[in-house]
Amino acid sequence: MRVLALLVALSVAVLLAFDLGPAEALPPSAESGAELAARWCADCHMEQRSDAPSFNTIARRRSLDDIRASLTKPHARPMGGISLNRREIDDVSAYIKSLNH
Numbered sequence: 001m002r003v004l005a006l007l008v009a010l011s012v013a014v015l016l017a018f019d020l021g022p023a024e025a026l027p028p029s030a031e032s033g034a035e036l037a038a039r040w041c042a043d044c045h046m047e048q049r050s051d052a053p054s055f056n057t058i059a060r061r062r063s064l065d066d067i068r069a070s071l072t073k074p075h076a077r078p079m080g081g082i083s084l085n086r087r088e089i090d091d092v093s094a095y096i097k098s099l100n101h
């Protein structure tokens with residue numbers, strides 16, 4: 001539990017730090033993207049429990065711009081649609097692309 005509290009405090013600190021700086025100037029963070037993906041996308045894209053293509057497959061098939069473009073559209077209707085802000089789109093796209101090694 002203490003570890004969890006520490007993690008929460010850390011995330012808040014990171015979020016605050018991001019808010020203070022000019023968000024546009026920050027490069028996309030594949031690390032934040034990975035956290036976001038684990039929370040919002042894993043059920044469909046990482047567990048192979050649905051017909052969604054895996055992120056590995058997407059990384060191989062699509063360019064970074066394609067991924068970003070598809071995330072700006074409403075997505076995944078079964079879940080009521082997920083909408084990400086620009087920063088989140090950049091981060092999660094960078095993460096997906098980083099899987100393509």
Ligand code: HEC
Pocket residue numbers: 036037040041042043044045050051052053058061062067070071075076077078079082084092
């Ligand atoms: C409820 C299940 C579900 C969730 C949750 C979900 N997706 Fe998807 N996603 C799909 C399905 C199904 C497709 C393929 C059909 C489509 O494009 O609508 C897809 C397609 C995509 C594509 C385009 C793939 C391609 O090659 O055209 C991207 C990129 C993507 N998802 C990213 C994400 C990200 C990032 C998240 C989390 C923020 C996410 N998805 C959450 C089900 C889901």
